[in-house]
Amino acid sequence: MKGFENLGKIKELYSRGGNIIQYLKKLKDSKSNKTEDILISYDLQSGSYIKEASKDNKFIQKYCGALAKVINNISNVDSILEVGVGEATTLSNLIVNLKERPSKIFGFDISWSRLKFAKNLLKDFKIHGVSLFVADLFKIPLLDNSIDVVYTSHSIEPNGGKEKEALEELFRITKKYLILLEPSFEFANNEGRSRMKSHGYVTELFKTAQNLGYSIIEHRLFDYSNNPLNPTGIIIIKKDATDFNNPDLICPISNHKLFKHGESFLYSDASLAYPILEDIPCLLSDNSILATHLSTNYDDFKKTNKINFL
Secondary structure (H helix, E strand, C coil): CHHHHCHHHHHHHHHCCCCHHHHHHHHCCCCCCCHHHHHHHHHHHCCHHHHHHHHCHHHHHHHHHHHHHHHHCCCCCCEEEEECCCCCHHHHHHHCCCCCCCCEEEEEECCHHHHHHHHHHHHHCCCCCEEEEECECCECCECCCCEEEEEEECCCCCCCCCHHHHHHHHHHHEEEEEEEEEECCCCCCHHHHHHHHHCCCCCCHHHHHHHCCCEEEEEEECCCCCCCCCCEEEEEEECCCCCCCCCCEECCCCCCECEEECCCEEEECCCEEEEEECCEEECCHHHCEECCCCCCCHHHHHHHCCCCCC
């Protein structure tokens, strides 16, 4: 938890335009990007993606339009999920470009602050009914085969060396198609490849998907990329699932279905509770609260045990 212990220094570094992840890697003497480092970096950057999107609205419209074209060619899409939704700059622009809006739309991110901005941006677009929640890419609180179309947009990017774990988890929850818009090591030049390695980006997504035996129906340079040194590639994976599940939120530890309790908590098997902060469920394993008596009614407890102090 060295990152959390040094938040004051990290905030000061960020205000000076410093690279937070590089600082944390040096602090921890680590060569790879840790989940905590990614969380801190993105959380402090919250709001910056909306500002950048507003400056370059034409690009994001083209980018999301091209992604919508891919999804529009898939029939019977009832549910869709953006992994690492961030501030919903991609999700909001994608939804307005879809021919048919799925009845169930989800987005999760490791950063609660980014989701706060996402919730408000979706309101700006007059998009309602999107379920946003905090979660870990490597422990997604959803059942197997529960989302028709799962897609990413440079969200696996900082997890170099964890390609296999990321793909297996994304494939697990996918029902029909997994669409990856991620840095393409294969289509990058030598300078771009060196940059990806130095930043700890993923470099073996395509190779890993092949090794896992996934049905890759398309792999190419994506139509639009805003950085030639970090070109966006698209990998489309088809999944022929036979057993389907509803896209219900589950406990990332026990895998039990979550139910809302009052206005503040979701809980599973009456033991673990998760806070809901400004209508955004916080479903990281570290967010869990042991609350075996959350649903216990004290008056009933006294009556059952014949307790009376008066």
